[in-house]
Amino acid sequence: MSYVSDIGEFTLLMKSVFSKPEQGKMFRKQIILEIDKIGINSIGIVLIVSSFIGAVVTMQTAYNMSDPLFPDYLVGLSTRDISLLEFSSTVMCLILAGKIGSNIASEIGTMKVTQQVDALEIMGVNSSNYLILPKIIAAVFSFPILSLISMIVSMMGGWIAGMLSGSVSSSQFLYGLRYGFIPYYLYYSLIKVVTYSLIITAISSYYGYRTEGGALEVGKSSTKAVVSSSLFILVFDLLLTSLLL
Amino acid sequence: MIEVKNISKSFRDQKVLKDVSITFEKGKTNLIIGRSGSGKTVLLKSIVGLHEIDEGAIYYDNRNFTQMSIKERKLIRQEIGMVFQGSALFDSATIEENVMFPLNMFTKMSFEEKLERTNFCLKRVEVENKNTLFPSEISGGMQKRVAIARAIALNPKYLFCDEPNSGLDPKTAIVIDKLIREITVEYNITTVVNTHDMNSVMEIGDKVIYINQGQKWWEGSKEQILESDNEELNSFIFASEFFRKLGHKVS
């Protein structure tokens, strides 16, 4: 029963989120701020995680394929496909759900319990539109770029790890990266990432927005936001994969 | 002038407001007093539409707020200034940005005009040279003042303050009270203040409404309040040692 009312509440919230902003200039300013918070501020973690995972994936694949029957370039190829198909979209977004989802839920939750949201409403501002829509737009814009960065960096990480560990030669690895490249994988990945960006921002905003009480409840909302966004990401991963591949 | 006519409000099975009717007068500080949990905040939030009322109607200068569409309400809200119990300043914005916010949202002023108006409001509440600080960097009393400055930025016709001096020392509390009173008279605003501070009542209570268990129990002026023989009201007023002694002296 509570699921039904949750969906109802969520739908109503999104209806007021996707309305025309009152003040174009303030709205654009908010978007820029959010791109900084959601996009630019996440580059660091994307770089670190992607390069390490890329390196490890390469070393593991090389180890598994040490049989001389497998050509060395397969290591590059599988590193590429893993990052293209799953790592730089789904896994990266699960990590970002933790970082950005909790951030959004606690920011809006705090504003809610300290009556800053009420203050906006009293002034005649559509608070959900003003607070949430810029986040959604910023995420839809930033996530694909973060994903592309992640793809490039994880492949670079793999390349460097392969060379340093001597498990695969540079030329074989680079040949593998280019071998049998299917551009559609890239579209598939970006479609997933855009979907996840919507999931993370909308769900986390929803949990932030319905926070009531105090600091304890803000913490709870933030946990719920991360757990729900992660679950929805996994469900949509399955759905989109069965639809698109 | 704001007229509240027979409003009721429940949360689930708890009836918080029961058939409340009050007229808040223009150019006066109208005080709502009552014990903690008596329904003061719910009343204030119902009047401004942050809670939907179950029954009754609210009129802002003869305009029926209860029946308005969201769009019409938004327009009225630009005539409303509100100071919340915890100030509710935007903590990611500076003092200047906080006060300028309503101007940014609802006026077509140039930046210089907005800055001038912002500084005027800040000067009015005696917070100067703090423009670039964040709310967390100033004291609670100063936060309240900034909240008042933000509330008056758009020249409101109606000002609502929920416990504007809770958590302040008595001296600062009186300064804030007086400021609210002065602004009310100066700009001829209809001001509604929630409080359980008897000092405020004696200081600025042009009209006092006593709420008990969600009902209007008594109303009158601050002069009348000491002469009232309403038992419930007296037990509230004279709850503090100081006022009990004062009460003895008066009688």
Ligand SMILES: Nc1ncnc2c1ncn2[C@@H]1O[C@H](COP(=O)(O)OP(=O)(O)OP(=O)(O)O)[C@@H](O)[C@H]1O
């Ligand atoms: N959103 C809500 N949902 C359910 N019950 C509520 C809600 N807001 C207030 N109440 C209930 O309404 C009653 C009146 O609360 P209110 O906040 O108006 O008291 P108050 O007079 O402002 O008290 P205080 O002086 O402590 O601020 C309380 O019993 C409270 O539990």
Ligand SMILES: [Mg+2]
């Ligand atoms: Mg209250």
